[in-house]
Amino acid sequence: xxxxxxxxxxxxxxxxxxxxxxxxxxxxxxxxxxxxxxxxxxxxxxxxxxxxxxxxxxxxxxxxxxxxxxxxxxxxxxxxxxxxxxxxxxxxxxxxxxxxxxxxxxxxxxxxxxxxxxxxx
Amino acid sequence: xxxxxxxxxxxxxxxxxxxxxxxxxxxxxxxxxxxxxxxxxxxxxxxxxxxxxxxxxxxxxxxxxxxxxxxxxxxxxxxxxxxxxxxxxxxxxxxxxxxxxxxxxxxxxxxxxxxxxxxxxxxxxxxxxxxxxxxxxxxxxxxxxxxxxxxxxxxxxxxxxxxxxxxxxxxxxxxxxxxxxxxxxxxxxxxxxxxxxxxxxxxxxxxxxxxxxxxxxxxxxxxxxxxxxxxxxxxxxxxxxxxxxxxxxxxxxxxxxxxxxxxxxxxxxxxxxxxxxxxxxxxxxxxxxxxxxxxxxxxxxxxxxxxxxxxxxxxxxxxxxxxxxxxxxxxxxxxxxxxxxxxxxxxxxxxxxxxxxxxxxxxxxxxxxxxxxxxxxxxxxxxxxxxxxxxxxxxxxxxxxxxxxxxxxxxxxxxxxxxxxxxxxxxxxxxxxxxxxxxxxxxxxxxxxxxxxxxxxxxxxxxxxxxxxxxxxxxxxxxxxxxxxxxxxxxx
Numbered sequence: 278x279x280x281x282x283x284x285x286x287x288x289x290x291x292x293x294x295x296x297x298x299x300x301x302x303x304x305x306x307x308x309x310x311x312x313x314x315x316x317x318x319x320x321x322x323x324x325x326x327x328x329x330x331x332x333x334x335x336x337x338x339x340x341x342x343x344x345x346x347x348x349x350x351x352x353x354x355x356x357x358x359x360x361x362x363x364x365x366x367x368x369x370x371x372x373x374x375x376x377x378x379x380x381x382x383x384x385x386x387x388x389x390x391x392x393x394x395x396x397x398x
Numbered sequence: 399x400x401x402x403x404x405x406x407x408x409x410x411x412x413x414x415x416x417x418x419x420x421x422x423x424x425x426x427x428x429x430x431x432x433x434x435x436x437x438x439x440x441x442x443x444x445x446x447x448x449x450x451x452x453x454x455x456x457x458x459x460x461x462x463x464x465x466x467x468x469x470x471x472x473x474x475x476x477x478x479x480x481x482x483x484x485x486x487x488x489x490x491x492x493x494x495x496x497x498x499x500x501x502x503x504x505x506x507x508x509x510x511x512x513x514x515x516x517x518x519x520x521x522x523x524x525x526x527x528x529x530x531x532x533x534x535x536x537x538x539x540x541x542x543x544x545x546x547x548x549x550x551x552x553x554x555x556x557x558x559x560x561x562x563x564x565x566x567x568x569x570x571x572x573x574x575x576x577x578x579x580x581x582x583x584x585x586x587x588x589x590x591x592x593x594x595x596x597x598x599x600x601x602x603x604x605x606x607x608x609x610x611x612x613x614x615x616x617x618x619x620x621x622x623x624x625x626x627x628x629x630x631x632x633x634x635x636x637x638x639x640x641x642x643x644x645x646x647x648x649x650x651x652x653x654x655x656x657x658x659x660x661x662x663x664x665x666x667x668x669x670x671x672x673x674x675x676x677x678x679x680x681x682x683x684x685x686x687x688x689x690x691x692x693x694x695x696x697x698x699x700x701x702x703x704x705x706x707x708x709x710x711x712x713x714x715x716x717x718x719x720x721x722x723x724x725x726x727x728x729x730x731x732x733x734x735x736x737x738x739x740x741x742x743x744x745x746x747x748x749x750x751x752x753x754x755x756x757x758x759x760x761x762x763x764x765x766x767x768x769x770x771x772x773x774x775x776x777x778x779x780x781x782x783x784x785x786x787x788x789x790x791x792x793x794x795x796x797x798x799x800x801x802x803x804x805x806x807x808x809x810x811x812x813x814x815x816x817x818x819x820x821x822x823x824x825x826x827x828x829x830x831x832x833x834x835x836x837x838x839x840x841x842x843x844x845x846x847x848x849x850x851x852x853x854x855x856x857x858x859x860x861x862x863x864x865x866x867x868x869x870x871x872x873x874x875x876x877x878x879x880x881x882x883x884x885x886x887x888x889x890x
Contacts, residue, residue, distance in 0.1 A: 302571070305567060305571070311563065314567060318567060318570055318571075321571070321574060322570070322574055325574055325577055325578055325581065328578065328581055329581050332581065332584065332585045354590075355581075355584070358533055361533075361537060362536075362577060365537070365540045365544075368540075368544055369540075369544065369566065369570050372544060372547055372548065372566065373563065373566050373567075376547070376551055376559050376562055376563045376566065377563070379551065379559040380559045380560055380563060383556035383559060384556070384560075392560060
């Protein structure tokens, strides 16, 4: 039992990321409301950001700027990568929201079942 | 420093810089020739790059002079060069027709933005193909995807927005899966440069993290590639997008997905890991064949012909997936050649739809009645490209299916070869339905229809002629694909 516990606590960040990942994916798949789908997508992407940021952590590592007396530094590269990914995620979200506005104008609803109901024309 | 050395950078930079300039040009009559010029320059660059690769071998270009693995390098081998040629060539052929084609579908005010987004999409696809850096690939993937969603949403039908939204959700999940995969590989290897990754991964066989990374990238690329059963986004997106967008995407977007799959399976992870440890053939071949059958069967029942072509793409992508999964020299040649050839024929077929939609407002079975007499050239193009889709000798479709069957036999999988031939027979049915309606039923008397204008007809004709030309002169495509397969380490 204790082995399982240590396994989980040692990989706490990864477990957190996986749980968020699954939550996000579940929301995207099950919710009919388009805004909620976008929120789910955001949670899904954020989980990946967390995973990436955790890669950059080095045990006892200082912030990656030149410091007096620091011997080890955290790896800044994953953080920089994630800055890019965050920008992508913002762009995706804004485009999704713009599309939702257009769907609302065209169908008068953002609920998937209602769109499908009178949507075949 | 001559400009020739910087061609790899210019390949991506030209459309990237042209895009915002297009957005500043208020009048579409100025933005359009500018976009055409940009796409032609891009095409000329990729022709020059192909020439360089064939004479001097693989080109490695270090962005900003930073040497890899620290900087981003662009690597152009025969595989990249062929894909660059396909993507930029399609843009160069289709872009001149865009002005007329979108005239009926996109509002005047939005047209300059249409050109902007189209150029961005081109940039993204070229970037994915040319880059030698895994994270850079993800960024370009998102550039091309985001602009694709916007392009699909520009369709006149209100269902275009919904199709674009679904495409966005599924596309983002696919791209994020690829991002996770790249992250896991980075975690284990500490590098993002693909060549460097490939080097370090050889010592890491058996690692669960690498296996998970491979699975994530396979699924992510599969979604982008619209591989059955992850193809759900494609039929709606291609049906409701403006016709010329369907033509461009049908010819290029999924092909770039195929490229990602080939590059990661054969190059980054290595064929040995992918086939012996992960048994990727057992995933790709059954799914590919299932896609070939399901896609063709569903295509037979469609009334909207753009939707029919989209399902036919699902089937053709199935062949590419199966070919990648064969894992031998002929199979890989079949995959690469079919990516190129399918681009030509699907581009031609979607352009035919654009011509018909321009004249008749829609492309369903009833609007095709008697078109053989009224739009003889357009329908001629449909017949030739359709024959090519079936795989009749002296067309490009025959060449790729020939190598696919050779590959299947070489791998000792004769049932696969039989299934390929059987599913090809299904494509006869859906092409024949259209031919029958167009040539053997009387046109409705009340509608006056004439041939599509030259601006659209010429690109359609060029692609149709290429369908025959590359079917007869196979030396270029098969030759380059053979070189590409060898450079990926798959020998005959």
